[in-house]
Amino acid sequence: MITAENLCKYFDGLKAVDGVSFSVKKGEIFGFLGPNGAGKTTTINVLCTLLKPTSGTASINGFDVTKDPHDVRRSIGLIFQDPSLDDRLTAEENLDFHGMIYDIPKSIREERKKELLEMVELQDRRKDLVKTFSGGMKRRLEIARGLLHRPKVLFLDEPTLGLDPQTRNHIWSYIHQLRSEQSITIFMTTHYMDEAENCDRIGIIDYGKIVAMDTPEDLKRMVGGDIITLKTTDDEKAEKEIGERYNIHVRRDEKGIHLEIENSEEFIPEFISSFSTRINSINLRRPTLDDVFIKLTGHEIREEEATAKDRLRERMRMRRH
Amino acid sequence: MFWKAVYVICMRDIRRFFREKSQVIGSVARPAFWLVIMGTGFSTVFRSETGTYAQFLFPGIIGMTVLFTSIFSAVSIIWDRQFGFLREILVAPVSRTSVAVGKTLSGCFQSMIQGAIILALSPIVNVRLTPVMVIQVLLLIFLASFALTSLGLLIASRMESHEGFNLIINFLVMPMFLLSGAFFPIQGLPVWMRSVVAVNPLSYAVDALRGVILGVYEHALATDILFMAGFAVVMTTVAVTAFTREV
Numbered sequence: 001m002i003t004a005e006n007l008c009k010y011f012d013g014l015k016a017v018d019g020v021s022f023s024v025k026k027g028e029i030f031g032f033l034g035p036n037g038a039g040k041t042t043t044i045n046v047l048c049t050l051l052k053p054t055s056g057t058a059s060i061n062g063f064d065v066t067k068d069p070h071d072v073r074r075s076i077g078l079i080f081q082d083p084s085l086d087d088r089l090t091a092e093e094n095l096d097f098h099g100m101i102y103d104i105p106k107s108i109r110e111e112r113k114k115e116l117l118e119m120v121e122l123q124d125r126r127k128d129l130v131k132t133f134s135g136g137m138k139r140r141l142e143i144a145r146g147l148l149h150r151p152k153v154l155f156l157d158e159p160t161l162g163l164d165p166q167t168r169n170h171i172w173s174y175i176h177q178l179r180s181e182q183s184i185t186i187f188m189t190t191h192y193m194d195e196a197e198n199c200d201r202i203g204i205i206d207y208g209k210i211v212a213m214d215t216p217e218d219l220k221r222m223v224g225g226d227i228i229t230l231k232t233t234d235d236e237k238a239e240k241e242i243g244e245r246y247n248i249h250v251r252r253d254e255k256g257i258h259l260e261i262e263n264s265e266e267f268i269p270e271f272i273s274s275f276s277t278r279i280n281s282i283n284l285r286r287p288t289l290d291d292v293f294i295k296l297t298g299h300e301i302r303e304e305e306a307t308a309k310d311r312l313r314e315r316m317r318m319r320r321h
Numbered sequence: 322m323f324w325k326a327v328y329v330i331c332m333r334d335i336r337r338f339f340r341e342k343s344q345v346i347g348s349v350a351r352p353a354f355w356l357v358i359m360g361t362g363f364s365t366v367f368r369s370e371t372g373t374y375a376q377f378l379f380p381g382i383i384g385m386t387v388l389f390t391s392i393f394s395a396v397s398i399i400w401d402r403q404f405g406f407l408r409e410i411l412v413a414p415v416s417r418t419s420v421a422v423g424k425t426l427s428g429c430f431q432s433m434i435q436g437a438i439i440l441a442l443s444p445i446v447n448v449r450l451t452p453v454m455v456i457q458v459l460l461l462i463f464l465a466s467f468a469l470t471s472l473g474l475l476i477a478s479r480m481e482s483h484e485g486f487n488l489i490i491n492f493l494v495m496p497m498f499l500l501s502g503a504f505f506p507i508q509g510l511p512v513w514m515r516s517v518v519a520v521n522p523l524s525y526a527v528d529a530l531r532g533v534i535l536g537v538y539e540h541a542l543a544t545d546i547l548f549m550a551g552f553a554v555v556m557t558t559v560a561v562t563a564f565t566r567e568v
Contacts, residue, residue: 100329
């Protein structure tokens with residue numbers, strides 16, 4: 001349904017997307033996981049014909065993104081990272097605008113509009129101006145809008161960014177429902193690890209390159225065994241001691257010392273009884289995608305910081321009200 | 322599909338226009354203030370055989386309103402870009418040309434609505450209008466607004482954020498507005514100022530409007546119409562090209 005071959009996008013020498021290749025099957029949920037600025041949104045913009053690739057090819061639903069942009073646009077639905085609703089129009093008017101510009105006949109439009117507004121639970125707010133909506137309501141309305149023309153492929157760029165956990169769960173249950181009902185193909189980006197767990201397959205992207213691509217389970221298997229996090233009175237000394245005594249992978253940061261251990265249940269009692277540095281706390285857990293990301297890239301996925309543009313957007317909105 | 326897209330883009334702007342109560346009220350109040358205050362204020366220093374200063378000013382105020390409405394309507398694209406809605410339009414399966422044409426026409430309709438409102442103020446300045454004159458004025462407004470909105474669209478397609486907006490107002494819209502013959506006759510101006518007036522599409526719009534409303538022309542009506550039409554064709558072509566190229 002989606003294929004990308006050696007896709008590159010450079011901005012004034014900055015390699016935003018640097019030779020990305022992947023393919024997504026019909027009905028699959030495929031996710032790009034990576035920090036901000038890794039090239040996730042740029043990849044989406046190229047795939048949905050908003051940007052021309054510097055080199056490489058990509059196709060969606062069998063249509064080339066540079067040669068048949070019109071057919072590509074007809075095949076896709078988008079839910080953007082930043083809101084893209086007209087907040088001076090009502091929820092219903094936003095959907096009508098979308099339906100008309102995608103040339104959906106009025107009777108079908110009315111029927112789907114009703115169905116989708118019910119699905120995202122905005123039926124009773126349909127006549128309200130979007131500027132009175134909360135962030136979660138806006139995102140739900142955007143999801144309804146993105147589905148109005150029954151796209152074959154749905155792009156979700158950070159679909160739950162900045163939303164509360166309840167709304168996030170809500171949105172994820174829609175997405176799974178959609179996939180089972182309409183076998184829609186979903187391409188999403190996220191920098192939330194737990195969100196990436198919802199995908200069938202994940203491509204981990206960093207500095208414009210895919211560093212690994214697999215199912216969440218297989219990715220986690222790349223980390224050898226479990227993760228033990230250790231806090232001691234002297235982490236530096238402890239790290240040295242572990243290095244001398246065991247032949248294992250050790251990493252130290254402000255949270256403590258992290259070890260990857262295969263037989264952790266047997267390791268811990270032996271370790272505690274013979275370790276000479278005083279241990280303050282010890283924690284054992286299964287590997288997460290976070291650990292996979294750190295193992296592959298050597299750094300953590302940083303939390304979202306508001307960009308200058310976001311702040312400006314907020315300021316503008318406040319002034320207009 | 323082309324015209325349907327044009328219609329949808331255009332209708333959205335019109336709907337938003339009427340929804341903004343303050344904007345609609347402002348569009349009546351602003352020209353009324355200009356007419357009453359400026360018209361009265363300058364009436365003592367302005368001498369003319371053809372009528373009062375307020376009457377001279379009346380077509381100029383229409384021109385001014387058309388200028389501001391057209392430019393603001395076109396640069397609303399910058400706001401759409403800033404607030405994300407432009408992406409919704411750009412990923413839709415419609416041509417960029419239909420988006421540009423839709424925006425231009427919405428500017429024209431908004432200008433015509435505002436123009437009609439000002440025409441309703443004509444009793445204040447003792448200008449008598451016939452139905453034919455009203456139609457002529459509205460058609461002239463359409464033409465002038467087409468030219469000016471295209472100019473605005475060209476600017477908007479080159480601008481990423483609203484920061485450059487003040488620059489446009491100060492260095493393009495204000496000079497166009499002041500040097501259009503809307504406020505004072507242009508015959509007495511120094512040559513360099515007159516050359517600005519000569520390339521300013523708004524001066525032809527004001528001249529044509531004054532001609533139709535008061536019967537006083539600087540150029541022939543045909544010259545005015547030809548200049549505006551030529552300007553509109555060139556600007557629309559350039560603006561559509563610029564808008565199509567950008568993403």
